[in-house]
Amino acid sequence: MLRVLSLNVWNDSGPWALRAERIRGWIERLSPDLIAFQEVLQSPQRDLARELVGHRGYHLAFARASGFWKSPEESFGNAIASRWPIAKTDSLPLFQKEGDHETRVALLCHIESPHGPLVFSSTHLNWKFHHGFVREKQVVALADFVRGQRVHRAFPAIIAGDFNAEPDSDEIRYMTGRHSIDGRSVYWNDAWLVAGRDGDGVTWSNRNAYAREALEPDRRIDYVFVDYPLRDGRGVIESCRVVANDERAGVWPSDHFGVYAELRTDPL
Numbered sequence: 001m002l003r004v005l006s007l008n009v010w011n012d013s014g015p016w017a018l019r020a021e022r023i024r025g026w027i028e029r030l031s032p033d034l035i036a037f038q039e040v041l042q043s044p045q046r047d048l049a050r051e052l053v054g055h056r057g058y059h060l061a062f063a064r065a066s067g068f069w070k071s072p073e074e075s076f077g078n079a080i081a082s083r084w085p086i087a088k089t090d091s092l093p094l095f096q097k098e099g100d101h102e103t104r105v106a107l108l109c110h111i112e113s114p115h116g117p118l119v120f121s122s123t124h125l126n127w128k129f130h131h132g133f134v135r136e137k138q139v140v141a142l143a144d145f146v147r148g149q150r151v152h153r154a155f156p157a158i159i160a161g162d163f164n165a166e167p168d169s170d171e172i173r174y175m176t177g178r179h180s181i182d183g184r185s186v187y188w189n190d191a192w193l194v195a196g197r198d199g200d201g202v203t204w205s206n207r208n209a210y211a212r213e214a215l216e217p218d219r220r221i222d223y224v225f226v227d228y229p230l231r232d233g234r235g236v237i238e239s240c241r242v243v244a245n246d247e248r249a250g251v252w253p254s255d256h257f258g259v260y261a262e263l264r265t266d267p268l
Helices: 015-032 048-053 132-149 170-175 193-197
Strands: 004-009 034-042 059-067 073-084 086-093 105-113 116-124 158-162 222-226 237-243 260-261
Touching: 004 015, 004 116, 004 158, 004 222, 015 048, 015 059, 034 048, 034 116, 034 158, 034 193, 048 059, 048 073, 048 105, 059 086, 073 105, 073 116, 086 132, 105 132, 105 260, 116 132, 132 158, 132 170, 193 222, 193 237, 222 260
Parallel strands: 004 034, 116 158
Antiparallel strands: 004 260, 034 073, 059 073, 059 105, 086 105, 105 116, 158 222, 237 260
């Protein structure tokens, strides 16, 4: 199996040292092969992704979206941790509304996996509820960006991240082939929709004390998307579940829950 984890780590907000320990516990438990992190901070002094994976042997890549509002000298963006070597990285600045200071980026890595060349992307879309039109432009560019770098007949490409949009939104319906934008359409398998288990898939939950402070409704906004499986069955999504979704001694791993998916690597 190929094990994929996506998690928005909520930068260093809240009790970071305690939260980081909780996240590390989940990484240890799940042992993912690929991790897509969002809201990562990086500077010459520290690297949140490295703090989270520690000395587990992961290869890391990072893409800067903006300076961090609390400390502009730090970079705020997305990271990828891969169990296998990263041969090449690329990034795509995503559409930004004019006059808006919210900037987003997609990070893409070409990974030398034992299952063949693998394209993996970590992304984070605009968060504002009324910015569906922004996210629509972002998903069109994102899908083109990743599909333009797919390797023919290689393991299916994977996009993971915080899309800040519910499954019935036009931007997510575009990703899953149920809506066209400007006469264009694509199709990616939504891992939760294909093989979700144990609940409703909600990743922004008012069970979580950190999320509850935002006064926002429960919703599923974090995803793992997978391209078409190969004809021999490799890339089929075998299972998907919500993770990093528990509290211990008042500490949650993040304000988001994570998404964990397992993909078939052996031919049928």
